[in-house]
Amino acid sequence: PPGPDTFDVRWRIPGVPGSLTDIRDILGAATDPVIFRLVIGGAPQEYPLTIGWNRTSLPAGGWRIRDSATSGSLVNADMWLSDQIHVPDTGIRVLEIVHSKADTTRYTLAGKWNLVSLPVDPADRSVAGLYPDASPEAYAYATEYVAADSLIPGRGYWIRNAGAGMVIQAGVPFVSTTVANPSGDWVLFGTIYCPVARIDLCPGCPDVPVVFGYDNGYFLPDTLYPGAGYWYHGSGELKFACSGTPGVAPKPGATDPLEDLDLIRISDASGASAALYIGPGSGRDGARNGRFLMPPLPPAPVFDARFENQEFVEYFTIGNHPAEKSIVVSHSTGNLTITYRPAGNSGRRYTVGVPGAGTSQDRLPLHEEVPLRVSLPGGGRILLSASGVVPTAFRLYHNYPNPFNPRTTIVFDLPAEASVTMRVRSVTGREVDAAFVGRPMQAGSHSVEYDASGLASGVYFYSLTAAETGSGRVWRSTGKFLLIR
Secondary structure (H helix, E strand, O other), X not given: OOOOOOOEEEEXXXXXXXXXXXXXXXXXXXXXXXXXXXXXXXOHHHOOEEEEOOHHHOOOOEEEEEEOOXXXXXXXXXXXXXXXXEEOOOOOOEXXXXXXXXXXXXXXXXXXXXXXXXXXXXXXXXXXXXXXXXXXXXXXXXXXXXXXXXXXXXXXXXXXXXXXXXXXXXXXXXXXXXXXXXXXXXXXXEOOOOOEEHHHOOOOOOOOOOEEEEOOOEEOOOEEOOOEEEEEXXXXXXXXXXXXXXXXXXXXXXXXXXXXXXXXXXXXXXXXXXXXXXXXXXXXXXXXXXXXXXXXXXXXXXXXXXXXXXXXXXXXXXXXXXXXXXXXXXXXXXXXXXXXXXXXXXXXXXXXXXXXOOHHHOOEEEEEOEOEEEOOOOEEEEEEEEOOOOOOOOXXXXXXXXXXXXXXXXXXXXXXXXXXXXXXXXXXXOEEEEEEEEXXXXXXXXXXXXXXXXXXXXXXXXXXXXXXXXXXXXXXXXXXXXXXX
């Protein structure tokens, strides 16, 4: 053998003389793992060391590399989930590679409806055995929901879990699959043992594939994680592999059709939410073609929000009149909260209305990142209007949040260019602050953050006075807020 300070790495094979650098797996049908020991020699200055491997060459089963002295307390890595480790110092001289028929995976479930799949192939595939806190039936999808009492790797399922918690499953890691969709219908599929980025799923596709996950509402994931189920409606094949090399990116020039669209997020009091996108035009050629359809509703009444055409993207035509789009909200709990995030500096403006709710919920303006509360018990329709039109009347809205500490947002409409003043008074009528005086503002919808750091806790009245430029016409309105320290 080489000297003690000579860099060297070799397998320790009991009963075999000499120095071998390669050893083939001898794992048979036995359940006991096979352990390969790698002996490292070298001087201290040669540390840290990096040891890498090719995940695509690993045979089936669980693979883990760890330090031998502590059985993994210092170095421990799942070889399917990474392709290298770093050995920090000379205190680690022997590494073990443990190959077992099965490995253990962990993921969390919410205490409600979940989309799930099998990242391993377990000995017991039954719903009762895999998810003891869930209802005994899972639901697969084949043009409609079909009840199932057991799961198959590669497929996705709905389950209803009694409470949030960790799921621990043992089995042979499921490390590659292909999702094909020749029928063009919705596919509810499962993922693999390793996380996979959505951008890597469809080699050569002209665009990033649209895939939906579910977490108290449908969403577009950046990464698909083990244990979760997902929806797909496209025609390109999705390829999953635990590979050390990222998948082939989409074709040069491929774009994300959502990047130039404004985001409208709708949430209810339970925390469920939906993200919808809107912008001018009709989309790139062929961009629609069913591409923006949302998946089927879950198999039980749960929160959902989508445009009336069943899509999560809508376009409007810029013109002289507001472009109105209808959003359908299902099974909402309590008041809705609507937020707006523009794409870059789009400057586009939107208003929200609830049909039949009267003037109190008609043409409410959305302001960037300022939550808007809307009452829509149980669900119904919301009208989203995209327009650059000037408000027809002066209006002061409820500040948000309220109560607050120490900042709140004041939202108001101006029908014309005006000089605006905001004053704050105590309950006795004494003026305690002049937030701004004579500030010139253009016609439109405005939001102003008010900082009450200089005030004590209590109830205050804020008044807004707007003097129209040129005409001398004056508008006034008063609101009330509660500051809590």
